[in-house]
Amino acid sequence: MGSVFNDAHHGDDDFDEGLDDGLDNDFADGPDEAPETDDPFVSAAWRAEQVRAMERPLLERGVPLMRMAATAAAHVAQAMLERQPDGPDVADAHVLLLAGAGDNGGDGLFAAAELADQGANVVCAATGRTLHAEGLRALLDAGGRVLALDPEADIPGAAVPDAQDGTDETDGDPLERVMDLYENADLVIDAMTGIGLKGALRGIPAQLAERIGADRIDPRSPALPVSEPAAQYPMVLAVDVPSGVGVDDGTLPGTYIPADVTVSFGALKPCALLPPAAYACGQVVLVDFGFDTSRVPVAVELVSAAETRRHIRLPRLADNKYARGVVGLITGSDAYPGAAVLSASAAARANAGMVRYLGPERAERMVLDRLPEAVFGEGRCQAWVVGSGIPDGDHADVDSPQREAIRRLLEPYAVGEANWPEPESLLNIGLDDLPESFEDLMAMLAPTYEGGQESLPPVVVDAGALDLLPERVPPQVVITPHAGELARLLRSRGQAVDADDVERDPLGCALEAWRLTGATVLLKGAITVVVGSDGPDKPRVVVNGNAPAWLSTAGSGDVLAGSLGALLAQAAADEDRSLTLKMADLAAAGAFIHGLAGQLASGSGQAARPPVVVYDEDRDRLAEAMAPTSEKLRDATPFAPIGKPILAGDVIAQLPNVYALFASMNLSEWN
Ligand SMILES: NC(=O)C1=CN([C@@H]2O[C@H](COP(=O)(O)OP(=O)(O)OC[C@H]3O[C@@H](n4cnc5c(N)ncnc54)[C@H](OP(=O)(O)O)[C@@H]3O)[C@@H](O)[C@H]2O)[C@@H](O)CC1
Ligand SMILES: Nc1ncnc2c1ncn2[C@@H]1O[C@H](COP(=O)(O)OP(=O)(O)O)[C@@H](O)[C@H]1O
Ligand SMILES: [K+]
Incomplete structure (x- = not known):
């Protein structure tokens, strides 16, 4: 809905003035640009099993979905680093990858390998006993390092922490070691679990999520305009879904890692739209794999x-x-x-x-x-x-x-x-x-x-x-x-x-x-x-x-x-009265x-569910799409984009302006 703001009149007329002011503002001329058009792709979500069914025919045709997913994740990671005003270049960035044993970890490994190829200092903390073999090889070849957290892990090339060995750089409590890396990282890539999560996180992923998640969840922090750069370092990029969230029902069944950005593959999952999990997703960047969604019933839809x-x-x-x-x-x-x-x-x-x-x-x-x-x-x-x-x-x-x-x-x-x-x-x-x-x-x-x-x-x-x-x-x-x-x-x-x-x-x-x-x-x-x-x-x-x-x-x-x-x-x-x-x-x-x-009354660019950004291979266009709303709003509103307090009457006064916006949308589409 960014375009709505570009044209919005953020007058401070109160309810009474609103009663007779009519359209005495720039709505009278109609917005230059109509609100977003229908795009079911960004407004519909499907359950994990439905997504697997949609990806199957592509995998059978040999489409390299994991590589595509990883490249997209790497580009999004770069955009996140680049948009930090004082952030490091990719070549100087410290990246911590949390990788599970499944394909979600595989996505993370290939993505991190692309960043390591560009000079980033990448350490992968492996949370399971194994890692996606090709992904692991790609990361090691690109100069990344791997730390296995599970003492029973069988991961070639990984350092295994050994509490007995005081000389190894990996000595001591492995989770402490990860927290050290976390504190010095510019970016965390969370690839512990994706749509394969069963129930609440357990074991090492649960412990990690508890420590990192607790560090990042602060319900007292103000609601910021959408896609505002993270207030705290490091930034977190969730691969496909934030690890630990209830993918299909939007719950938070246990510990989880809230993300600044979630890069979602193929289709949105319900957790990207439903509270409270959606609040943990941050900005969602959706990668289009060309799934045939036409015959798969939508699980959850976002009204547009x-x-x-x-x-x-x-x-x-x-x-x-x-x-x-x-x-x-x-x-x-x-x-x-x-x-x-x-x-x-x-x-x-x-x-x-x-x-x-x-x-x-x-x-x-x-x-x-x-x-x-x-x-x-x-x-x-x-x-x-x-x-x-x-x-x-x-x-x-x-x-x-x-x-x-x-x-x-x-x-x-x-x-x-x-x-x-x-x-x-x-x-x-x-x-x-x-x-x-x-x-x-x-x-x-x-x-x-x-x-x-x-x-x-x-x-x-x-x-x-x-x-x-x-x-x-x-x-x-x-x-x-x-x-x-x-x-x-x-x-x-x-x-x-x-x-x-x-x-x-x-x-x-x-x-x-x-x-x-x-x-x-x-x-x-x-x-x-x-x-x-x-x-x-x-x-x-x-x-x-x-x-x-x-x-x-x-x-x-x-x-x-x-x-x-x-x-x-x-x-x-x-006439058509069947509303059922x-x-x-x-x-x-x-x-x-x-x-x-x-939104119009408060002049606020903040929303509980920021608009979904469609992934663009073109890096400049991607960065622009992911840019903070505050930047887009800066010239369009006399107010700070975070907005101002409103009364219920102020909302009423803006209802006619909402209708004016809709009325100015393409009339041929009216039924
Ligand atoms: N959509 C697409 O088009 C594409 C999807 N792709 C990617 O594949 C991902 C799905 O991969 P997936 O099927 O391998 O499952 P995944 O999410 O890695 O989880 C399995 C791992 O999690 C673990 N685990 C499970 N429950 C747990 C718990 N409660 N607590 C702790 N651990 C738990 C489980 O451990 P285990 O139960 O085996 O001990 C296992 O290690 C998908 O999200 C996307 O990223 C792309 O690559 C290609 C295109
Ligand atoms: N944090 C929030 N962000 C955005 N909208 C909210 C938030 N909390 C509540 N709302 C919306 O504000 C309205 C509050 O309604 P309600 O609880 O009935 O309040 P009241 O009884 O005072 O009229 C609802 O439309 C709800 O969706
Ligand atoms: K994840």
């Missing part, structure tokens, strides 16, 4: 600008406000009236034709004050947003009229004959007890029942409404929990998980929630994970990683809920829009 654009509905010649999509909101409460303003304003500024609000009088007044366009009367909605800013059952009067209204709104979504209310009975349930506006609500819903559950409008179930979700619902129900809320939802369905468990395995927990509820699950975080339905019992996993850390600010989730509601209303307003199989992509597109608004 181009994909998001497809879900946006531009105003049409014959439109009226209803045709453009009406969003209904049951949000905000006496305890949190601000959430009503934020969610309703976000919906209104995100290309909806109209916003209907239902809530307590005080919140209603506040919505009117800030959003005179909102309506409160009877009528139909193409999408609903419920629960933001409403206390859940543990913290609220369970019989509050709002919770009651949400419960009834959600009732028809309950999957299963027994739960499916007759339209008649639904219109007659205890309406006398409800305020008039809720009677209106029932009337609004009535027409939608005629087409059955399929035709019920999409609904975003957020925050305090999550505990009102029926046991099972159809996919057009999107739940938007953060880790703590997802843990609570899973506990209510008999799973013993807490928020930490969800943060440790976001994909696993989101999948579980999808399996148990049928809802499309949008799990919020620095990287947002969406699981929806891709056919019967078939999940579709889409992630978004464009959000800057500045976006973690109070009310940010309310903004997401409102703007996602507007996106769903646009989609539902189209599109819901995961729609929800992820909503997160993308939210993240991009956060």
Whole structure:
């Protein structure tokens, strides 16, 4: 998304100014360059076994994949050294290679041999009992040295540490020796394990990862603009994947070595996209081997600008406000009236034709004050947003009229004959007890029942409404929990998980929630994970990683809920109303829009998941592609590229600018 920044207006207009400033900035002329186009290659990931299946036909044809991988890794290593302002030339660089016994180690050996050929001082620490034989020979021939860490190792040409022999340079604890080398290295190449990793690291690789990893993980360090040169030496280049990360599920099952750059071969693996492993990958450089991916189902997808654009509905010649999509909101409460303003304003500024609000009088007044366009009367909605800013059952009067209204709104979504209310009975349930506006609500819903559950409008179930979700619902129900809320939802369905468990395995927990509820699950975080339905019992996993850390600010989730509601209303307003199989992509597109608004508001080049760089054989072009975002941004923004603090209202004010960016993309591609 670098190109977005080149054109972005990073004005500091606050929310109120944003209400009437319209497009008084350089968006009015449209960006010179549209956001990135679709490239499934950089936005899709496949599991280890799928990658092996894709590489097989090439290996059978004799394509030298390992040599290609190694050369790419060596070029990336050079680019890393060269981009350090005071870094050494390759010829003067000290390189420590950590190599395992498998092909990942083989890649590392050939890559290190290329660096040694150029004069680099290379020491390979062998973590297994053997090394890839040809790779070893190549490194030794190029002048590299090899240190075997395992006393049982059988590696010709390697020095074997011997605690008894005080005269050998390799004496003492071999791990200490590696740590000495580590501390004096300019670059570490991590080739201990690749896609062949089974479970958590054990043995010598685990011990090394514990020492080196602990040295490098500091959650207190600030979130920097993407691809910023490493703050600490040595830099780490991971070969294919950082050793120790859960390749297929994105977990961190044990010790691991976080990388500054990961050079990924053939195709992305899920760990490059999924939290928390993706945070350990740093900048990902993807090497294209020309795999035929067409017949291999994608395991995890990263939502792109181009994909998001497809879900946006531009105003049409014959439109009226209803045709453009009406969003209904049951949000905000006496305890949190601000959430009503934020969610309703976000919906209104995100290309909806109209916003209907239902809530307590005080919140209603506040919505009117800030959003005179909102309506409160009877009528139909193409999408609903419920629960933001409403206390859940543990913290609220369970019989509050709002919770009651949400419960009834959600009732028809309950999957299963027994739960499916007759339209008649639904219109007659205890309406006398409800305020008039809720009677209106029932009337609004009535027409939608005629087409059955399929035709019920999409609904975003957020925050305090999550505990009102029926046991099972159809996919057009999107739940938007953060880790703590997802843990609570899973506990209510008999799973013993807490928020930490969800943060440790976001994909696993989101999948579980999808399996148990049928809802499309949008799990919020620095990287947002969406699981929806891709056919019967078939999940579709889409992630978004464009959000800057500045976006973690109070009310940010309310903004997401409102703007996602507007996106769903646009989609539902189209004639083609079968959204079932599109819901995961729609929800992820909503997160993308939210993240991009956060980027524009904060003027930040930081993102949880930096854009993937496609490897280029041309060394200058590769270096340019890998250049820090701060360099690319320096002339494009009046702010330091790290950005500035923002409020939820600032994000809302940028939503129209996000839509302007999308609207200026190639119009012929609009459907
Ligand atoms: N994609 C592509 O197109 C191409 C892929 N290529 C490359 O091949 C790589 C895959 O190579 P691979 O199959 O040899 O497995 P790999 O990752 O080296 O792991 C095996 C080693 O790890 C060890 N080990 C395992 N689990 C462990 C644990 N828990 N804790 C500790 N150790 C553990 C295991 O030890 P063992 O279990 O045998 O004791 C063995 O030594 C791939 O990632 C890519 O780099 C390119 O060369 C060509 C193109
Ligand atoms: N570190 C982070 N980096 C980027 N985005 C984040 C980060 N942490 C949270 N977010 C995003 O900020 C929003 C927070 O939502 P939520 O937790 O519901 O906050 P609130 O309840 O205050 O509105 C979500 O969209 C989430 O994806
Ligand atoms: K590795």
